[in-house]
Amino acid sequence: MVKTEKYQNRIELLQGTLDMLILEALRWGSMHGYGIAQGIRFKSDEVLQVETGSLYPALHRLERQGWVKSKWGVTESNQRAKFYEITKKGKEQLVAEQERWQRMVQAIGAVMGAARTAE
């Protein structure tokens, strides 16, 4: 039995991070939902698996924010699919997110590093 709450919990956990990952994936050109998920998975060496139940709500949320826009197109294998493309606003958001992320990584790293030297 699948519970709705599971999805929603994970969305909550990845919120921001998932958005950033998606925006990053779109930086090199427009892509459909499956492609984005595969791209993230491939680049993270299969560590990050984006579930469809998180991916599509995130995409639609980003679209509502105006950070991505979508239009129907055709894949290389001639399949009809909806392609997402990052907007100018989305790029600014990505930069902001990245800076925030870097600060966060440094901060956490400093804390964890301090912890390790204390051992």
Add this chain to the structure above:
Amino acid sequence: MRFWARWERKKNDLRAELEAHLRIATEERIARGESPEEARTAAVREMGNSALVADVTRSTWGWQWLEHALQDIRYAVRGFGRNPTFSFTVVLTLMLGIGATTAVFSVVDRILFRNLPYSDSGRLVSVGLTAPIETQEFALGGFYYEWQDNQKPFVSLTSEIATEPCDLTEVNPVRLDCAHVEANFLPTLGVAPIAGRNFLPDEDRPNGPKAALISYALWEKRFQLDRSAVGRVIRIDGHPIQIVGVLPKDFEMPRLQAADILLPQALDVAAERRQSPEHVMWAFARLKPGVSIEQATAELQPLFEYSLRLAPAPFRKEVHLRVRSLRDRQFHDVHRAAWMLLGLVAAVLLIACANVASLLMARGASREKEQAVRAALGASRLRLTRQALTESFILSLAGGIAGCLFAAVLMRLFVSLAPEGLPSLSEARIDLRIFGFTLAVSLACAVFFGLISATRRTGLESLTQRTRLSSSRALLRQCLVTAQIAMSLVLLAGGALLVRSFWNLQTQNLGMNAENIVTAAISLGQTSYPTAESQMAFFQQLQHNLRYGPGIAMLAMSDSLPPGGDHRDQIFAPIHVEGKPQITSGTGGTVAWRWVTSDYFSALQIPIVQGSGFAEEELSSSGNFVVLSKSLANRIFPGQDPVGQQLHLHSGAPDSENPLCTVVGVAADVKNGGLAGGEEPEYYRLRRNHPEDWDHSAVVILKTNLPASVSEQWIRSQVASLDPTLPVDVNTLHEEVGKMADQPRFEMMLVGFFACTGIVLAMVGLYGVVSYLVVQRTAEIGLRMAVGASRADILRLVLRGALSMIVPGILAGIAFAFVMTRMLSSLLFNTGTHDPAVFCGVTVLLALVTLLATFIPARSAMYVNPTVALRSE
């Protein structure tokens, strides 16, 4: 609509997007070398529940709650369509419950909670003395002004004296009601005229300028709301009087009597203080802020002592001071009826609620499987609860709307049935507040029942287990049915007691024969008939003209008619027999009396049991003659023959008002205190051919063998030939007696109505629960039959289940009714509150009805096909 189309397009778009996702995923797997089937299965598994993904995605769009609500509504309506009996029963139950509540609340609101049309009416009180002869508080001119000068608890004290018929003697003369009030009457009540002004102090003095305030209704009818009416001079009873103001539309007299014109009472205060002539008044006052009624009563005590000294010694013990709120004064005897109504309604509403609850719970239990499936498919608990709430919300709303319509019908019924005694009922409307009240009741129903049916378990076990009775719920439901049966027994017992009492009332012996009697009440105007001579001349002429008319068997005149309580009264103490000592302590209670003509007894067939009654020759005699009722004769002349004895009726009064009367007969007792009232001792005085025996009003009593409508026309033509402007009130005595039974009939019908509603609801509830039990136990019944149980055994099984609700219900009901019917005691006539016949009858009736409600589902249990029943599991 545009919004809707866009929404649908977006939904389709999302579905296509997810399908594309699946296709691309499958294709990639195929490209990696998986077989097409394997690839597809794996892709689907990876994707998860696509409907749910779509659902969660849509929730980011922000309009999902609306979609869900619409979905729930569609789903609920479809569900109702599949099970119309269930939905119909619930809506009907709610309609009866809510409709009855609203209608009765509207009525009771008018009686108990309405705002009186006076500013800050909570501080208005009615002040005065009560005495055996007048149980509503009154004041007398002899002490009223003393009170007004010396009272402390009131901002102001005011009074009104009699409201009398008066004639507007202009073109198109009309008979109106003129009230006579003190100049500070309106300011004390806190009422301001909407045009013109209140009376000036000068206008309230004897021989002061003549001024009048007119009612809004009169202003509208007579002057078409013309502002220039103020200042006009009208003629009332021939006197020119200036209109100085117009009363507000909602103005009413504090005693609720009709009044078209307010006149200053213009009493001679000095003469009143000397008690010559003394007026009866009704006094009203406005309490000072912060003064309670109890405080006011205590502070008035010295003034009360003073007024007691004015009363004759025998009275003093029986005279009391009374201060009570104006509201209590107005509704002194309808309070009880109103609270009874509220109690009835609460009972019916409780039964209805219990019914709906048990119906919804039964339905919920039978849908456990369906709910479990929906939960397994990904419906969250919140969503399922919301669905259940939506369902009961729709049901309650439908019930509320149907109830409102039903209430409107009921109101019309109440108003048309209500006796005139219930004040201002005809103005009762279903207003917005009451509509809000209904809505609140139905919403409370929605939340309550919705939660009850939503809190059932929705786990996997419902899917795998056989659906079975969850025992605590079943017990709760059975308790509800038991309570319903008990409650209906109480209602039914109350209804039956009132029916029996009404029957006693209708079939009682009135002591006279009302058959074929037509009465005509006439009241002569002061202008056209200013003297007793002219009044006597008119009535005697009318008597002469009527006597030899077609079909007239007998003709008499009186000033009042039995069995109503509207007759002359005096107290017993001043009745003094020549040569015997007078009673000295107490008043001796009241004695009724009437002025009659000699044929009064034969026309109404009241037997003369001793003596001969009035004789024709006594009409012109200078002596005074009296006929006593049997009970009065027994009291004054115990063990003696009263005929021929002589007595004074008003000892202590001046001689002119206290003649020596000769007893010429004793008449059988006649009902004279209303249908349900007691029989007061009574005497009759002969109206002779002397003006002092006559006044401005009389009732003609005609015994006729013609239809009443023919007689009525003839009477009207005869009166018109004497005085074409004179109004006549023609009735049959039968109708008048019938009108007196209006109030008990109304009470009986109300309680009967609620009893029927209650019993129908209880039947529905019992039927629902028993048939649900049968459905739940179909497999068990099939099994029992398969191993050899007979149909009689099955019937016994079902009956045992039903009896376990019916028997405790009836027993509890009897016990409860024993206590509750005591509240009815004051409404019952010649019927005990624990009448054994009523209690037995009601018990048997309820037992039969409940068994009937059991029988239908029991029958279907008896004909269960064992093979079908067992296979279905």
